Amino acid sequence: MVERVSPLGEAFRPGTYGNLAEGPGVTLTEATPAAIAEASAFPGSTEPLLAAIETVTGLSLPATPGAGAVGDGAAVFAIGPGRYLVSGAEGLSASLQAAVALDIGTVTDLSHGRAALRIAGPRAEWVLAKLFALDFSPAAFPVGEGRATAHHDVFAHIQRTGGDQFDIYVFRSFARAFWQELCAAAEETGYEVG
Amino acid sequence: MLIPCPHCGPRDVSEFSYQGDATRTRPDPASTDMKAWHDYVYNRPNPAGPHREYWQHAGGCRVHLLLTRDTLTHEVQAVAFARAGLNEGAGKP
Numbered sequence: 110m111v112e113r114v115s116p117l118g119e120a121f122r123p124g125t126y127g128n129l130a131e132g133p134g135v136t137l138t139e140a141t142p143a144a145i146a147e148a149s150a151f152p153g154s155t156e157p158l159l160a161a162i163e164t165v166t167g168l169s170l171p172a173t174p175g176a177g178a179v180g181d182g183a184a185v186f187a188i189g190p191g192r193y194l195v196s197g198a199e200g201l202s203a204s205l206q207a208a209v210a211l212d213i214g215t216v217t218d219l220s221h222g223r224a225a226l227r228i229a230g231p232r233a234e235w236v237l238a239k240l241f242a243l244d245f246s247p248a249a250f251p252v253g254e255g256r257a258t259a260h261h262d263v264f265a266h267i268q269r270t271g272g273d274q275f276d277i278y279v280f281r282s283f284a285r286a287f288w289q290e291l292c293a294a295a296e297e298t299g300y301e302v303g
Numbered sequence: 304m305l306i307p308c309p310h311c312g313p314r315d316v317s318e319f320s321y322q323g324d325a326t327r328t329r330p331d332p333a334s335t336d337m338k339a340w341h342d343y344v345y346n347r348p349n350p351a352g353p354h355r356e357y358w359q360h361a362g363g364c365r366v367h368l369l370l371t372r373d374t375l376t377h378e379v380q381a382v383a384f385a386r387a388g389l390n391e392g393a394g395k396p
Contacts, residue, residue, distance in 0.1 A: 152389075189366060
């Protein structure tokens, strides 16, 4: 088994930084799960695909745009019509591939292609609103839901995984640059890396 | 300019890439009518007003859209998924 190395490298420096007058407003961490996969339904097969995802992860979600769910050790959210980003423990991709029949859709393992960065804290919505033209308020972006967007051509899949917590999935090769961007955006509110 | 993606809701134009004129119809591949092929490949009407065009939400859900856009005002008058089957039951978040 190849040991996975964090794409953040020396840019990941635990500590507190920025404007700490009111304490750190956000906490930044790397939250890359052991396995990440994209499950895509063939036209008209979204419902059976969601049933297969539920069988594997135990998470059920409606076939509506932006829908998602977070559970113990797994998360899933829509990134396009009939397309879902699923994350979880080692072996997730193989389980999904076994559960998704050939006539329903496809499963692509992205574990080594994506990194997940987590921003949490009372100012998380504020910091993210600087980077993305999305409404991050809880009414428009409830817990569990996901959005597919981009920050200056860095594609980002964002899921709200808690009341004031978001996981941002970016291409692994962009992770360090985007991490530094996230740190710069959080200077104003102060941030803790841990 | 905002494009109201039927899947993602209104998003900035920077997330989209233009995929071309949607008013063209391809001649029969067996045709040897040079005028018809020349019109299909090269000639564009460039209207000042409503225009049907393809866009891809490349920086989002990645689907192709078919929209009617006013080239004078950038107002998007109609938008739908380019793949007709996706338009059934689709709603925005």
